[in-house]
Amino acid sequence: MKRTETGELDFDALIGPHLDAGYRTALAILQNPDEAHDAVQESAFKAWRKLHQLREGSPARPWFLAIVYRLSCRRTPSWLPLPPNWDRPAVDTFMSPMDPQLVAVLRELPMRQRAALWLRYCDDLSVADVARIMRCTDTAAKQLLLRGRDALRARLTSRLKEDI
Numbered sequence: 001m002k003r004t005e006t007g008e009l010d011f012d013a014l015i016g017p018h019l020d021a022g023y024r025t026a027l028a029i030l031q032n033p034d035e036a037h038d039a040v041q042e043s044a045f046k047a048w049r050k051l052h053q054l055r056e057g058s059p060a061r062p063w064f065l066a067i068v069y070r071l072s073c074r075r076t077p078s079w080l081p082l083p084p085n086w087d088r089p090a091v092d093t094f095m096s097p098m099d100p101q102l103v104a105v106l107r108e109l110p111m112r113q114r115a116a117l118w119l120r121y122c123d124d125l126s127v128a129d130v131a132r133i134m135r136c137t138d139t140a141a142k143q144l145l146l147r148g149r150d151a152l153r154a155r156l157t158s159r160l161k162e163d164i
Contacts, residue, residue: 011048014060019044021061022068025123029072039075043068062129069119069133105155113148120145 022043026036047064054063106114112134119130131141 018061018064026072039072066133116144117148
């Protein structure tokens, strides 16, 4: 962890590189750029206040994204991790477009499976980090990911068969 000359943790060096990832996560949850910016700002403030809780040697990215994830989920009652127009690129987002069929199938999955898949494959977090963010064990996170992938595969396969 980077420290200042006085020995304190350098907050900007720890959290600054992860603000874009926090914004993408908040935007995916809140579906509103202004709300997402507010959520990231509030999350950064919470992270600054709780910086003492970050363990020595622990990576700051999953810790900060957990704060963004939880705060954003609290701001919206039912989280769909994919905005309605996610299959079309938005001007001010960092996200790339997804296949519309994949988006439709992801929307059919249970919320926790969608969240686990989002954090693992869209935010590129490890299984351990997904578990930490979702407040479950590594085994539970692996199960959510496995069930989510299986459900995706089954639904996509059945849609392909329907198209033939």
